[in-house]
Amino acid sequence: MLFKLGSLFMKPGAKMALLALAIVFPALASNEYQVYVMASAFVWAIAVYGLNIITGYCGQLNLAHGGFFAIGAYTLGLLTSDAGWSFWPAFVAALLVTAVLGFLVGVVSLRLKEHYFAIFTLCVGFIIYLLMDKWEELTHGPVGVRDIAAPYGFGVVDFTETTPFYYLVLAFLVFSIWFMGRLSRSLLGRTFIAIRNGDELAQSLGINLMRNKVLAFVLSTTYAGLAGALYAGMVRFIGPEEANIIHTFDMITYLLVGGIGTLTGPLLGTISIVWITQSLQFLEEYRMILFGPLLVVLVIFFPRGINGQFLTWMHHKAQTLSPAKKKKSSKVQTATSGEVKNNA
Amino acid sequence: MLKVEHLTKMFGGLAAVNDVSVDFEAGKINAIIGPNGAGKSTFFNLISGLHQPTSGRILLDGTDVTNMPSDKVARLGVGRTFQTTNLFEQASVLDNLIVGHRLRTKSGLWDVLINSKRLQREEKAARDKAMEALDFVGLTHVAGQFIADITQEERKRVAFALALATDPKIVLLDEPAAGVNPEETQGFAELMRKMVDNGLTVCLIEHKMDMIMSLADKIMVLDHGEKIAEGTPEEVRNNPVVIEAYLGGDEDAAA
Amino acid sequence: MNLFFQQIINGLTLGSIYGLVALGLTLVYGILHIPNFAHGALYMVGAFMSYFFMVDLGVHYWVAMAGSAAVVAILGILCERLVFHPLRNSPPIHDKIAAIGVLLFLEATIQMFWGSDFRRMSSPFTGIMNFDGLIIPEQRLLIIVGAFTLVIGLQLFLRKTMTGATIIAMAQSREGAFLVGIDSNRVAMMTFGISGALAAVAASLYAPINLVYPAMGHLVIMKAFVIIILGGMGSVPGAIVGGMIIGFAEAFGGFYISTAYKDIIAFGLLVLILSARPQGLFAKGAH
CATH class of the missing domain: 3.40.50.300 (P-loop containing nucleotide triphosphate hydrolases)
Structure with missing residues (x-):
């Protein structure tokens, strides 16, 4: 079933079909709540794409990702409620703030290797949470931020309604994936993957580690900020809990289920898990009883998730289908596995 | 020297x-x-x-x-190889080699965003260079295979090719x-x-x-x-x- | 002046608990190179087990503590066998994610049985000792004495017994240990067992002057990480000294600077240290 879904995604024009499906979804949905759930899944997917840049492609486990999501949400929230800005300027500010903070945190944290980086970012995430909880003069502490502005439309569209907001989020999601696709195929994306393969090897290939890691980190925090700002505009009321480490863990789960370091993985993982959790309401509170072991099983047996598994399978199928052409296979396979490559 | x-x-x-x-x-x-x-x-x-x-x-x-x-x-x-080379196992040999020429290119984030002429040119150059290096070490026939599927000896040759792609x-x-x-x-x-x-x-x-x-x-x-x-x-x-x-x-x- | 001594007692209490938790974390790191993010969850399970034995089964505090240590030690060994052992040759990111998986599972499971309420667990040591105006609650004294006893016991075990020597040998060189015929599986399991037991004892000691709840491990594990980075990942004395530094910094910082931000002190310290010295405070040079 999932393989079928995946193979649909591979065919030319399939992306268009999937996009069309997303566009007609509000008409197919049986109630507004479903549209709302889908919109929130899209928001999380954008954040997970960000995590995929630094953790999936670049190989650095960033445990402060949820913190940057919260910073995006708080920036938009505080600017529109306390400072009285209107939505779009605050939205742009949220992106800038997360990018700049991402740069500052990145410059310090990315000098650290592997475990140190993960532990450091875990602590950064917690500091973000503590500041939101304790710095009452700025953040209102545990009370949270109310009266957050909704995005105003241009002309006839009113984004305060669920369905128009859904399309707004969809547009950002499409842009996010489009950019990610372009990035992953480019020399820059390959540079990130080379860093994931190993610091020393990357350096011996003339890659400036710091510059590229910081760039990947800033991109990822900006994605998180974008998602956070959209989230704030959607729920209109946020609190310190948005920075709870549990959200970072959720996103890691989405990423691993879908396929870490792949292009469609984050979307696949986020949407499927969000809907599974939705349909099994009792899971909401205890979802981690399943997610926890799921993470363990995934990293042991399927470290590249649904999408990665599928891509490997596709590749091997393509190889066995053309045994006769084996001699000239280089050209043939590079052509047929074009998608594989793009996703890799 | x-x-x-x-x-x-x-x-x-x-x-x-x-x-x-x-x-x-x-x-x-x-x-x-x-x-x-x-x-x-x-x-x-x-x-x-x-x-x-x-x-x-x-x-x-x-x-x-x-x-x-x-x-x-x-x-x-100065190009170099290591005793063990970690490569991207689930990607093709050729894909693993393209980055080898990265150090001779200049495209950045902006080039990626607008898909600039420079990026296209440089990506082609990097791919050609990778093919050239692969040809040099005699591995063109496995260009499309995953790293995970090639032999130990071929891996070593890929590591050579990667170093060669840097134009050392x-x-x-x-x-x-x-x-x-x-x-x-x-x-x-x-x-x-x-x-x-x-x-x-x-x-x-x-x-x-x-x-x-x-x-x-x-x-x-x-x-x-x-x-x-x-x-x-x-x-x-x-x-x-x-x-x-x-x-x-x-x-x-x-x- | 009295208040000052009171803070010293507080610092010693906190430092003892942090030291014990960090000790388990640093042992596991030293031997298996796993930053065990689930260690705080083991600590939390330790508190709940003691609570369960004492409140639900009605056994004595000491028995409850021993039972809890045994349960969590087994849990630690299970984690090693089922989760970390299969991942020993995986890319470094995998064991961290798996550890997070274990953490999430343990927390959710405890929450399912006991809910997310804050619980009180009282020990038989509720008295207060008064040394010429200096007031020390019995439980705090017990924590300090208990932690010191454990640390000394562990040192003796590591230095004086054959089993302890194999653990030290493996911490120094995994391949070397393998060459001289040390059963690395057994050492790995034992390390996880000891690490779990230490966490459970620390939690059982601390629970009577604190609260028991599913998220209680979060702050502790993060501080324990700060401590072992401070003291050098894998270093036993480093964990104890680091624990005391953080304990005292919090006691005094919380008293003289701000209670609201006392939890941030440890992390602020970490950010400062790692910004200046990416390898940690007491780490040796590369290779």
Whole structure:
């Protein structure tokens, strides 16, 4: 079933079909709540794409990702409620703030290797949470931020309604994936993957580690900020809990289920898990009883998730289908596995 | 070509490389041998800039590269391989090699966003370079296969190709023939000859003495971080100090 | 002046608990190179087990503590066998994610049985000792004495017994230990067992002057990480000294600077240290 879904995604024009499906979804949905759930899944997917840049492609486990999501949400929230800005300027500010903070945190944290980086970012995430909880003069502490502005439309569209907001989020999601696709195929994306393969090897290939890691980190925090700002505009009321480490863990789960370091993985993982959790309401509170072991099983047996598994399978199928052409296979396979490559 | 003067590297209180001076000539195969723990890999790490020396100088074609970060050293034309090379297992051989030419390109984030002409041009150049390197090491037939599906010997050749794709002037090879059978070892020897014939300078660390003795133009022997001998294979073979170091040292290394 | 001594007692209490938790974390890191993010969850399970034995089964505090240590030790060993052992050759990111998986599972499971309420667990040591105006609650004294006893016991075990020596040998060189015929599986399991037991004892000691709830491990594990980075990942004395530094910094910082931000002190310290010294405070040079 999932393989079928995946193979649909591979065919030319399939992306268009999937996009069309997303566009007609509000008409197919049986109630507004479903549209709302889908919109929130899209928001999380954008954040997970960000995590995929630094953790999936670049190989650095960033445990402060949820913190940057919260910073995006708080920036938009505080600017529109306390400072009285209107939505779009605050939205742009949220992106800038997360990018700049991402740069500052990145410059310090990315000098650290592997475990140190993960532990450091875990602590950064917690500091973000503590500041939101304790710095009452700025953040209102545990009370949270109310009266957050909704995005105003241009002309006839009113984004305060669920369905128009859904399309707004969809547009950002499409842009996010489009950019990610372009990035992953480019020399820059390959540079990130080379860093994931190993610091020393990357350096011996003339890659400036710091510059590229910081760039990947800033991109990822900006994605998180974008998602956070959209989230704030959607729920209109946020609190310190948005920075709870549990959200970072959720996103890691989405990423691993879908396929870490792949292009469609984050979307696949986020949407499927969000809907599974939705349909099994009792899971909401205890979802981690399943997610926890799921993470363990995934990293042991399927470290590249649904999408990665599928891509490997596709590749091997393509190889066995053309045994006769084996001699000239280089050209043939590079052509047929074009998608594989793009996703890799 | 590569001139090393009084190079020393201390780790804690121990000298991993101690006052080593050597001159590697262009277009030659230079070998570094020595028992395990003699400081051979550290020596490579110093030259390629992964470690900064405690004292001494490294000159590459007259340019002082002593305290240069490794990415800059690579850009000046020092390519290298490692004893083990981690590659992206679930991607094709060709895909793994394209990044090798990254250091000769300039495209950044903005080029990616607008898909600039420069990016397209550079990506084509990087792909062509990867194919060229693959052809050089004789692996065009596995270009489309996943790294996970190729043999150990082919992996080693891919690591060679990756270093070659950086357009180096000198390549540092860390135990290129470790873990391959005698027949394949011969293949690697031929490959190194071919590199030299194509104007490269080769510098390798190796334990396989048969191969070294028939292949190298010049051998440097390290023991406990110090250079104990240097010369042609013939000179080194008959050097009593070398014989002593090997017989008294790690037998495994002399095998 | 009295208040000052009171803070010293507080610092010693906190430092003892942090030290014990960090000790388990650093042992596991030293031997298996796993930053065990689930260690805080083991600590939390330890508190709940003691609570369960004492409140639901009605056994004595000491028995409850021993039972809890045994349960969590087994849990630690299970984690090693089922989760970390299969991942020993995986890319470094995998064991961290798996550890997070274990953490999530343990927390959710405890929450399912006991809910997310804050619980009180009282020990038999509720008295207060008065040394000429200096007031020390018995439980705090017990924590300090208990932690010191455990640390000394552990040192003796590591230095004086054959099993302890194998653990030390493996911490120094995994391949070397393998060459001289040390059963690395057994050492790995034992390390996880000891690490779990230490966490459970620390939690059982601390629970009577604190609260028991599913998220209680979060702050503790993060501080324990700060401590072992401070003291050098894998270093036993480093964990104890680091624990004391953080304990005292919090006690005094919380008293003289701000209670609201006392939890941030440890992390602020970490950010400062790692910004200046990416390898940690007491780490040796590379290779």
